[in-house]
Amino acid sequence: MPDQRVLITGAAGVVGTLMRPRLRKPGRVLRLLDLAGQPAAEPGEAVEILTGSVTDAATMAAACEGADALIHLGGHSRENSWEATLDVNINGTHTVLEAAREAGIKRVILASSNHAVGFRRIADAGESGLPADSSPRPDTYYGVSKAAIEALGSLYASRFGMDVIVVRIGSCFETPLPLGPRGLVTWLSPDDGARLFEACLSAPSPGYRLIWGVSDNTRRIYSLAEAEALGYTSHDDAEVFAEQLAGQPGPSGIAAECVGGPFCTAPLGAFNPL
Known part of the structure; x- marks a missing residue:
C-alpha cells in the first residue's frame, strides 16, 4: 500500500514541532514546510x-504535489500588524487552499484559534460548553484572521467538495504553565493534539467541520462533542498542573469574562508572545 503523505505547514512552529514526533507512524510520510530551519530526519524517520x-x-504548488492530506499550521501565531496578518494569515491561507485544490488534496485541516471568538462571554458557555460553531467574535487582528481562515475553509469545502476541518485551538504547549491559570482552561496537551489530528485525518467524509482543539480539562468551557463526533478522545486534563499555578493571579475585568482572556485588552497590531 502506498505511503500516506501528509503536508504540514508551519512545521517549525510550536504546534508543528510538538506534532512531528507524535504524527509519525508506519506507512506515513510527513512533508514538513516552514521558512525557519528544521532538524534533519532522524534515522528511520520518514x-x-x-x-x-x-x-x-x-512553493505551495510544489509542496502540495503528491500530498494526500494537509495540516495548515503556518502563519503568525500571535497578534501582529494588520499588514503582516493580512499577508501571511489570510492571503497565505488562500494561497495554501488554492494550491491544495489544484493538487487534488481532499483532506485539509486548518488551525484556527479561540481568539476567533475571543469576545464571547464565558458565562454563555453553559453546562455542555461553548459550541464549536459559535459565530466569530474576534478579539484582535489575529482573531480576525482566524475567522477569515474559517470562512475560507467553508468556501473551499462547499465549492470544491474538499473535506475541511477547522480546529479552534485553545493553547498547545508541553504544559499549560506558560499561560498561568488561564492555561488550565484552554490547554490542548501535545498527546491529545496528536489524537485530535489523527481523528481529523481518518474521519470518513466529514465535509466541513468546526471543532474545538482542547483537552478534557476540569475547567474546560469548550464543547468537545463536535471533535468527539470525528473520533477524538481526550486522555489528558490540565488540572494536574493546578498546584503549580496556585497563587498566581488570573485575568481580571473583561479578560476574565471573555474567552479571549488578555487578548481582549491587548493593543491591536502589537506583537505579544502569549
Whole structure:
C-alpha cells in the first residue's frame, strides 16, 4: 500500500514541532514546510523537509504535489500588524487552499484559534460548553484572521467538495504553565493534539467541520462533542498542573469574562508572545 503523505505547514512552529514526533507512524510520510530551519530526519524517520513561505504560490504548488492530506499550521501565531496578518494569515491561507485544490488534496485541516471568538462571554458557555460553531467574535487582528481562515475553509469545502476541518485551538504547549491559570482552561496537551489530528485525518467524509482543539480539562468551557463526533478522545486534563499555578493571579475585568482572556485588552497590531 502506498505511503500516506501528509503536508504540514508551519512545521517549525510550536504546534508543528510538538506534532512531528507524535504524527509519525508506519506507512506515513510527513512533508514538513516552514521558512525557519528544521532538524534533519532522524534515522528511520520518514520526513521530507521543505523550506518556503505559505504566501508563495510556486512553493505551495510544489509542496502540495503528491500530498494526500494537509495540516495548515503556518502563519503568525500571535497578534501582529494588520499588514503582516493580512499577508501571511489570510492571503497565505488562500494561497495554501488554492494550491491544495489544484493538487487534488481532499483532506485539509486548518488551525484556527479561540481568539476567533475571543469576545464571547464565558458565562454563555453553559453546562455542555461553548459550541464549536459559535459565530466569530474576534478579539484582535489575529482573531480576525482566524475567522477569515474559517470562512475560507467553508468556501473551499462547499465549492470544491474538499473535506475541511477547522480546529479552534485553545493553547498547545508541553504544559499549560506558560499561560498561568488561564492555561488550565484552554490547554490542548501535545498527546491529545496528536489524537485530535489523527481523528481529523481518518474521519470518513466529514465535509466541513468546526471543532474545538482542547483537552478534557476540569475547567474546560469548550464543547468537545463536535471533535468527539470525528473520533477524538481526550486522555489528558490540565488540572494536574493546578498546584503549580496556585497563587498566581488570573485575568481580571473583561479578560476574565471573555474567552479571549488578555487578548481582549491587548493593543491591536502589537506583537505579544502569549
